[in-house]
Amino acid sequence: xxxxxxxxxxxxxxxxxxxxxxxxxxxxxxxxxxxxxxxxxxxxxxxxxxxxxxxxxxxxxxxxxxxxxxxxxxxxxxxxxxxxxxxxxxxxxxxxxxxxxxxxxxxxxxxxxxxxxxxxxxxxxxxxxxxxxxxxxxxxxxxxxxxxxxxxxxxxxxxxxxxxxxxxxxxxxxxxxxxxxxxxxxxxxxxxxxxxxxxxxxxxxxxxxxxxxxxxxxxxxxxxxxxxxxxxxxxxxxxxxxxxxxxxxxxxxxxxxxxxxxxxxxxxxxxxxxxxxxxxxxxxxxxxxxxxxxxxxxxxxxxxxxxxxxxxxxxxxxxxxxxxxxxxxxxxxxxxxxx
Amino acid sequence: xxxxxxxxxxxxxxxxxxxxxxxxxxxxxxxxxxxxxxxxxxxxxxxxxxxxxxxxxxxxxxxxxxxxxxxxxxxxxxxxxxxxxxxxxxxxxxxxxxxxxxxxxxxxxxxxxxxxxxxxxxxxxxxxxxxxxxxxxxxxxxxxxxxxxxxxxxxxxxxxxxxxx
Numbered sequence: 047x048x049x050x051x052x053x054x055x056x057x058x059x060x061x062x063x064x065x066x067x068x069x070x071x072x073x074x075x076x077x078x079x080x081x082x083x084x085x086x087x088x089x090x091x092x093x094x095x096x097x098x099x100x101x102x103x104x105x106x107x108x109x110x111x112x113x114x115x116x117x118x119x120x121x122x123x124x125x126x127x128x129x130x131x132x133x134x135x136x137x138x139x140x141x142x143x144x145x146x147x148x149x150x151x152x153x154x155x156x157x158x159x160x161x162x163x164x165x166x167x168x169x170x171x172x173x174x175x176x177x178x179x180x181x182x183x184x185x186x187x188x189x190x191x192x193x194x195x196x197x198x199x200x201x202x203x204x205x206x207x208x209x210x211x212x213x214x215x216x217x218x219x220x221x222x223x224x225x226x227x228x229x230x231x232x233x234x235x236x237x238x239x240x241x242x243x244x245x246x247x248x249x250x251x252x253x254x255x256x257x258x259x260x261x262x263x264x265x266x267x268x269x270x271x272x273x274x275x276x277x278x279x280x281x282x283x284x285x286x287x288x289x290x291x292x293x294x295x296x297x298x299x300x301x302x303x304x305x306x307x308x309x310x311x312x313x314x315x316x317x318x319x320x321x322x323x324x325x326x327x328x329x330x331x332x333x334x335x336x337x338x339x340x341x342x343x344x345x346x347x348x349x350x351x352x353x354x355x356x357x358x359x360x361x362x363x364x365x366x367x368x369x370x371x372x373x374x375x376x377x378x379x380x381x382x383x384x385x
Numbered sequence: 386x387x388x389x390x391x392x393x394x395x396x397x398x399x400x401x402x403x404x405x406x407x408x409x410x411x412x413x414x415x416x417x418x419x420x421x422x423x424x425x426x427x428x429x430x431x432x433x434x435x436x437x438x439x440x441x442x443x444x445x446x447x448x449x450x451x452x453x454x455x456x457x458x459x460x461x462x463x464x465x466x467x468x469x470x471x472x473x474x475x476x477x478x479x480x481x482x483x484x485x486x487x488x489x490x491x492x493x494x495x496x497x498x499x500x501x502x503x504x505x506x507x508x509x510x511x512x513x514x515x516x517x518x519x520x521x522x523x524x525x526x527x528x529x530x531x532x533x534x535x536x537x538x539x540x541x542x543x544x545x546x547x548x549x550x
Contacts, residue, residue, distance in 0.1 A: 080419040085427075245405065348415045349408060 055156045067290040068098035074343045081347045110279035120183035125284035128176030132291035135169045138162040139298045140224045142308045142328035162223035174200040177273045184276035192272030196263035206365035207250035213243035213376040227307030235306040242372040244304045251296040258346035297338035305334050437545035440498045440511040445532040453508035456484040460500035468493035491525040510539045
């Protein structure tokens with residue numbers, strides 16, 4: 047019985063994640079088309095809703111090309127690392143409150159780790175390996191440049207990412223993600239309480255997920271396709287999947303830390319059964335994640351890519367001091383308020 | 386001597402250097418585009434109808450059941466890509482000729498419109514047809530059967546040429 051519960055949660059999370067990835071690609075294509083006064087994919091199925099299916103079938107049927115000079119083992123390993131890291135990070139994210147089902151209390155998170163946020167930071171930094179190794183193993187100068195850029199970028203933004211969270215951790219006083227969510231009850235989201243930390247964290251997440259203002263590892267105009275230049279077929283698909291899974295995880299982390307996680311104001315006071323309340327909270331979590339994902343997409347089509355030196359300047363000269371200052375200010379405020 | 390006026394790029398204000406308000410402005414621009422009308426033409430269902438100035442495939446004008454062409458061969462002479470072939474023959478009327486065979490190789494045609502420009506009879510005209518896809522080379526040789534079109538269908542182009550030439 048004890049195995050079934052985590053297994054069910056894993057299956058649920060993986061399924062939801064994968065379908066979200068598929069439809070995220072669709073939504074991104076539609077949104078970008080709308081922003082450019084186009085229509086976007088609308089041919090496969092009603093309003094193009096089966097486009098992801100067609101895409102996946104296409105990716106599976108495509109020839110899988112491995113360059114002769116590539117390191118074959120690492121070349122196939124790299125996309126797996128990317129995807130595994132992107133998917134496993136989701137394990138500690140609480141996507142709902144405790145739910146009472148089948149006569150037992152089920153906590154809606156896969157792994158209740160007491161250092162949840164550290165686990166996320168540790169795993170997300172592993173994601174660099176997938177990208178850097180793929181760049182190196184392709185034996186292609188563009189891929190290598192992409193891989194190198196990603197390692198430099200991720201290392202510099204990891205710092206400010208980790209430091210910007212500290213403000214939240216100081217107020218919450220715990221590393222457990224479920225406790226952090228609980229401390230944001232009654233609309234006291236950290237988004238209001240620590241705005242600087244929120245901004246630095248969001249910017250760092252963009253850099254961590256290689257999304258557009260920071261997509262230097264890909265940088266189509268300069269590097270062909272960056273680290274995945276030499277990938278085709280489903281291996282390329284895995285990178286694609288990883289990128290979008292990363293986006294979902296990043297949005298989920300942002301939601302958990304700053305937007306109140308599954309907290310849904312007022313829903314507890316209407317007087318409906320606790321099960322419905324719990325389900326509504328899961329829906330609230332998904333909605334919040336969706337809004338952050340939309341934000342990711344809109345930003346991608348709004349802000350042009352940074353130059354490499356600008357990227358480093360922002361990372362080390364602005365983001366890092368800002369997040370350190372944020373720790374100081376948070377500490378001062380806490381001292382004055384006597385928390 | 387006139388004094389030179391130096392124009393410097395303005396420094397960014399602090400508000401602009403903060404970057405985030407500017408991002409918000411940019412987001413507003415992109416988001417406002419979402420609700421604007423789309424430019425896309427859904428091709429096989431809706432087709433783009435070109436204006437009279439469009440140079441589509443060249444056609445021969447058919448007037449009163451016969452072609453205007455007198456088989457002078459100027460078009461085939463001027464054609465830079467040697468796409469036009471004219472075989473002249475005589476009609477029953479004295480000193481009058483007609484093209485026995487008129488062939489345009491659509492694989493060679495570059496839609497320059499020189500033939501139309503040089504034609505003294507306004508007999509060869511650039512139409513507004515642009516759907517030219519062939520599955521083999523033979524299909525791309527347009528003979529008189531495909532080239533002759535009634536004058537009504539190319540009237541806008543004829544009017545355009547009268548007005549602008």
